[in-house]
Amino acid sequence: MxxxxxxxxxxxxxxxxxxxxxxxxxxxxxxxxxxxxxxxxxxxxxxxxxxxxxxxxxPVDSLIGFAGSEAGIQVFGEETAKNIEAHAIEIKSAGEKYCDxxxxxxxxxxxxxxxxxxx
The missing domain is CATH 1.20.1440 (de novo design (two linked rop proteins))
Structure with missing residues (x-):
C-alpha cells in the first residue's frame, strides 16, 4: 500500500x-x-x-430528515435540532452529499x- x-x-x-x-x-x-x-x-x-x-x-438528506423529526428533537433538543437542520440544508445547497x-x-x-x- x-x-x-x-x-x-x-x-x-x-x-x-x-x-x-x-x-x-x-x-x-x-x-x-x-x-x-x-x-x-x-x-x-x-x-x-x-x-x-x-x-x-x-447522507445530508438523512441528516435533514433526522434533525427535523421528533426523534431528532429528542436527541438534540429543539433549538439544536433546528440549527442542525438549517445547517444541513445550507451545506446541501452548497453541493455537499454528506453530513460534515x-x-x-x-x-x-x-x-x-x-x-x-x-x-
Missing part, C-alpha cells in the same frame, strides 16, 4: 476515533484496522473497515482514498 495514503488514512482514522459523533461500531472497526496494519490481516481488515465507513457516513460533523468529515476523507487503500 502507498505509504503516503496509509499515513493519511491512519491520521484521519485517529480523527474519526476522537470525534464525539463517531459510532461505537466505527471506533471498533477503526481500532481493528489500525491493529492489522503490517500484518497478514491488513487487506481483509481494510475491506471490512471501508465497508463499515460506507455504512456509517450520513467531525466523524463524517473524517470518514469522507478516508473514503476519498478508498481505491488506493483497497489495492
Amino acid at each position: 502507498d505509504k503516503e495514503v496509509l499515513d493519511y488514512a491512519v491520521e484521519k482514522t485517529h480523527e474519526l476515533m476522537s470525534a464525539p459523533s463517531c459510532s461505537n461500531e466505527a471506533k471498533a472497526a477503526a481500532q481493528t484496522w489500525l491493529d492489522s496494519i503490517g500484518t497478514d490481516r491488513e487487506a481483509a481488515e481494510t475491506k471490512k473497515y471501508i465497508d463499515e465507513l460506507e455504512a456509517d457516513i450520513l 460533523c467531525p466523524a463524517c468529515a473524517a470518514v469522507a476523507a478516508i473514503l476519498s482514498k478508498k481505491d488506493v487503500l483497497l489495492k
